Amino acid sequence: MTSVSPLPLPLRHAFRIAHGTNTERTNALVAIGDGLGEAALPPYYPTRLDDVEAYVSSIRPLLEDIQIEAHPPLVSFLASIPQGPSPAKAAIDMALHDMLGKRLGVPVYVMYGLDPAAMPVSSYALPIPESRSELESMLSDVADFPFLKLKLGCGDETWDEDIVQITRSLYSGSLCVDVNAGWNIPTTITMMERLATANLSFVEQPIQGKELDEWHLLRRLLPDSRIPLIADESIQGPEDVFALAGAADGINIKLAKCGGIRAARELITLARSLDMSVMIGCMIESAIAMTAAAHLGPLADFLDLDGPMHLANDPFDGLQFDKGVITLPDRPGLGVQPAGTGSR
Numbered sequence: 001m002t003s004v005s006p007l008p009l010p011l012r013h014a015f016r017i018a019h020g021t022n023t024e025r026t027n028a029l030v031a032i033g034d035g036l037g038e039a040a041l042p043p044y045y046p047t048r049l050d051d052v053e054a055y056v057s058s059i060r061p062l063l064e065d066i067q068i069e070a071h072p073p074l075v076s077f078l079a080s081i082p083q084g085p086s087p088a089k090a091a092i093d094m095a096l097h098d099m100l101g102k103r104l105g106v107p108v109y110v111m112y113g114l115d116p117a118a119m120p121v122s123s124y125a126l127p128i129p130e131s132r133s134e135l136e137s138m139l140s141d142v143a144d145f146p147f148l149k150l151k152l153g154c155g156d157e158t159w160d161e162d163i164v165q166i167t168r169s170l171y172s173g174s175l176c177v178d179v180n181a182g183w184n185i186p187t188t189i190t191m192m193e194r195l196a197t198a199n200l201s202f203v204e205q206p207i208q209g210k211e212l213d214e215w216h217l218l219r220r221l222l223p224d225s226r227i228p229l230i231a232d233e234s235i236q237g238p239e240d241v242f243a244l245a246g247a248a249d250g251i252n253i254k255l256a257k258c259g260g261i262r263a264a265r266e267l268i269t270l271a272r273s274l275d276m277s278v279m280i281g282c283m284i285e286s287a288i289a290m291t292a293a294a295h296l297g298p299l300a301d302f303l304d305l306d307g308p309m310h311l312a313n314d315p316f317d318g319l320q321f322d323k324g325v326i327t328l329p330d331r332p333g334l335g336v337q338p339a340g341t342g343s344r
Contacts, residue, residue, distance in 0.1 A: 002063045003031045004053045007038060009286060010312040017128060017151045017180045020044065025284045028052040030091035033067045035099030036316075036336060037091035038288040040256035047085040055084040056092070066096070074100055078262045086236070086259045093260025094292040094334065101333030108261070108295040108334060119297035121324040123149040123176060124306045132166060139170050145323045147174040149204075149304060153182015161194050168198045176302075178204040181233050185218050192226055201302070202228040204252060204279075209233035212240065215247035230279055230302075237263075241270050250277030250301070255293050256285070268299050282307040288336050291318030294326050295334070315339055 007029040014023050020043065028039035028049050039052045056063070059081055066072045074096055081089070101108050109116050124142055128151045129135035142148060150167060152160040164177060177200060183191060188206040195203075207214055212234060219229075231244050232252035237259075241251060251271050253264050264280070271278050279302035280293050290307045297303055308314045309321055318336035320327040329335030 001031065001033060001067075002056060002060055004049075004056050005029045005031075006049055007286060007315070009284060009314075011284065011310055012312045013310070014127070017153070017178075021127075022284070027285060027289075028087070028091060029288070030056060030088075030095050032063055032092065032095040033099045034102055035095035035097070035333065036288050037094030037096075037098065037260075037292075038285055039085075039087035039091040040254075040283040040285050040289060041087060042283050045087070045256075047087045051085050052088040052091065055088040058082070058084070059092075063092070067099070071103065072096065072100060075262060078260065087256040089259040089263075090255045090257075090289075091260075093262055094255070094288065097261050097292070097295075098333035098336070105332050107328065107330060107332060108292070109298070109328060112265075112295070114295070114298045116294075116298060116326075116328045119294070119326055120300060120303055121146050122303035122305045122321065122326055123147040123174075124309065124324055125149040125151060125178065125304065127151050128154045129163065132162075135163060135166055136170065139167060142323075143171065145173065147176075147201075147324050150175065150177045151180065152177050153179040155182070157183070157187055157191060160191065164195055164198050164200075174201055175199065176201040176204065178232070179206045181205050181208045183207060185214060185221065188218060189221055192222060195227065200227050202230045202250065204230040205232040205234065209235075212243045212247075215244055219247040228277070230277070232281065235267075238267065238270055241267060241274065241276070245274040245276065248276065250279060252279040252281040252304070253300075254281045254283060255289060256283055261292060261296060264293075264296055265299070268296070277301045279304060281305070284310060286311065287314050287316040287318030288334065291328065291334050291336050294319045294328055297326060297328075313339070317341065 007027040030037040228249040231248040280300045281304040285307040
């Protein structure tokens with residue numbers, strides 16, 4: 001059995017970033033046998049639900065055949081399927097890992113020999129506030145979280161700076177910022193200088209992602225003693241990692257961008273070989289995609305897996321997020337199940 005269906009995800013609050021503001025997202029739920037996967041479909045990405053349905057339909061005979069095998073060869077199978085939308089491939093990858101783990105009776109992290117206790121703490125992202133009072137209210141709710149991420153890139157660099165400085169005056173934990181490509185090179189240079197004393201762990205995706213040469217120009221224009229730079233929207237596949245070596249200090253890997261768990265593991269290995277740090281991040285996604293990503297958490301330097309925390313009602317249970325400390329379920333496969341089922 002193979003199916004694709006919409007997965008509505010109402011948000012707890014309006015989530016404002018440089019790409020726009022949303023109060024609900026609709027992702028795609030992919031089921032292959034008893035395995036579940038999720039395709040993130042943010043409005044600023046080109047893939048839509050019908051694209052996922054079309055891709056799954058185009059390879060349905062292959063997906064039906066692999067369900068027959070007792071222990072399907074995931075690595076070779078996933079490497080052999082045709083090119084298609086990355087979110088669709090990611091959902092298929094998750095569902096097949098879930099299916100195989102259930103057949104083996106072990107969680108995905110056991111399949112890869114990883115220790116979930118080795119995961120770093122995850123950041124928790126705050127959307128761009130519209131006022132100081134709104135920012136202070138958001139900060140009061142997460143004052144005891146150890147690691148926060150501030151969304152910037154509102155179009156007003158003075159307010160971007162104020163957001164960081166106000167936060168730093170009220171919050172002493174680890175702090176990073178994510179601009180979502182909301183600055184240009186001159187603004188980035190100015191802002192990196194202004195924020196130099198804010199003790200930021202990194203600045204994520206300050207500039208547009210398409211022109212990778214601009215990353216190298218930005219690197220040449222910045223001093224060596226600077227806040228580390230993490231690339232997100234600029235990273236889709238291995239060729240982008242190679243292209244950004246020496247310009248970005250690290251990469252943010254998201255399953256929906258790269259095509260799933262198998263592809264993410266390859267990007268992690270490549271980044272390590274190029275002396276780049278690794279973040280595993282998320283979009284607005286349910287516990288399906290977040291738990292899938294968290295199984296690779298022990299391989300990362302940074303985690304940003306707070307997606308389910310922004311949902312009004314997550315339809316699935318999976319990873320537990322306690323002020324940034326992530327606990328994986330010990331159920332087989334991804335370990336996710338419909339919300340309210342009860343067992344861990």
